[in-house]
C-alpha cells in the first residue's frame with residue numbers, strides 16, 4: 001500500500017499543483033477543453049496509468065516565472081527517485097514550448113543536463129553544459145559538470161582546461177586533482193610514444209603539486225621500460241621525501257632496479273635504512289631475505305628474534321618461522337608448519353575521504369571519486 005502511495009506521489013503533486021495553479025491564476029472562465037484535459041488526466045490516474053496522467057497535467061500547465069519552481073521541483077523529484085526517463089520527458093516537453101523566457105529555458109536546460117548525466121548520456125549532457133557555460137548565472141555549475149564529464153570520458157586535456165577555468169573563476173586552487181589530471185595526460189602521450197609531451201606533463205604535475213608521488217612513479221616506470229635503472233631509482237627515491245609511507249608500496253620496483261644494476265650492497269643499505277622507520281611486514285620480509293642471503297641464517301634469526309620481542313605480531317612470527325636455521329627436529333618442523341598456516345595479512349589501502357579499503361592502489365577512489373585520497377595502511 002505504502003509503495004503505491006509513493007508511486008503516485010508525483011502524480012498527486014502534478015494534479016494538485018494543476019488545481020492550485022488554475023485556482024489562483026484565473027478568475028475568468030476556463031475554456032472547456034482545458035477541463036476536458038483535466039478529467040482525462042484524472043481518468044488516467046484512476047485507471048492506474050500514472051505516466052499518461054502526468055503528461056496530460058503537464059501539458060495543461062502554463063510555464064512562467066510563477067510555476068517554474070514547481071515544474072523544476074517535480075523534475076528533481078523524478079530524478080531523485082531514479083525515474084530519469086520521466087524527468088527527461090518532463091524537461092524536454094517544457095523546453096519545447098515556444099513562449100518560455102530565456103531564463104526559464106536555461107533553468108530547464110540545466111535540469112535536463114543533470115538528467116542526462118544521471119542516465120549516463122554524457123555526450124548529450126556535455127552539449128547542454130557547453131551551452132550553459134556561456135550563461136553567467138549557470139557558468140560555475142556548468143564548468144563543474146563539464147569537469148566531471150571530461151573525467152568520466154577520460155578526456156584529460158579537456159578536464160585540465162576546465163579545471164583551470166574553474167580555478168580562475170572561483171579563485172580557488174585544486175592542486176591534487178590538477179596534478180593527477182596531468183599524470184593522466186602524460187600516460188595518454190606515453191601510449192602514443194610522444195616522449196616530449198609525456199615529460200612536459202609529468203614536470204607540470206610536479207610543479208603543481210610537489211608531493212605528487214604518482215608523477216615520480218610514472219617517470220620511474222618509463223625509465224625501467226627503457227632499461228635506465230639508475231634513473232628509475234633516482235625517481236623512486238624521491239618518493240621518500242614526498243610521502244615516506246609510499247616507499248614500501250614500490251619496494252619491489254626499487255629492489256629490482258638495484259638487482260638489474262648488480263648492486264647487492266646498495267639493496268642491503270636501502271632496506272636496512274628503510275626498516276628503521278618502516279616496520280611493516282612487507283619491508284621486514286624483504287630485508288630479512290637480503291639479510292639471510294648476504295649475512296647468513298644466524299644473523300637473520302637473531303635480528304628477527306629481537307623484532308619479535310619488541311613487536312610480538314603474527315606476521316613477524318611467520319617471518320621468523322621461515323628462517324631455515326638448521327634446526328630440523330620434529331618440534332621445529334611442527335611449529336614451522338603451523339605458523340606458516342596462520343592467515344596472511346595483506347597490505348592494503350584506505351581512502352581518507354570515505355573509508356573505502358582495497359588491496360590495490362587506486363589514485364582515484366572508486367567509491368567517492370576523489371583523487372589522491374587513498375593512502376597505504378601499514379601492516
Ligand SMILES: [Zn+2]
Pocket residue numbers: 351352353354355356365366367368369370373
Ligand atoms: Zn573515497
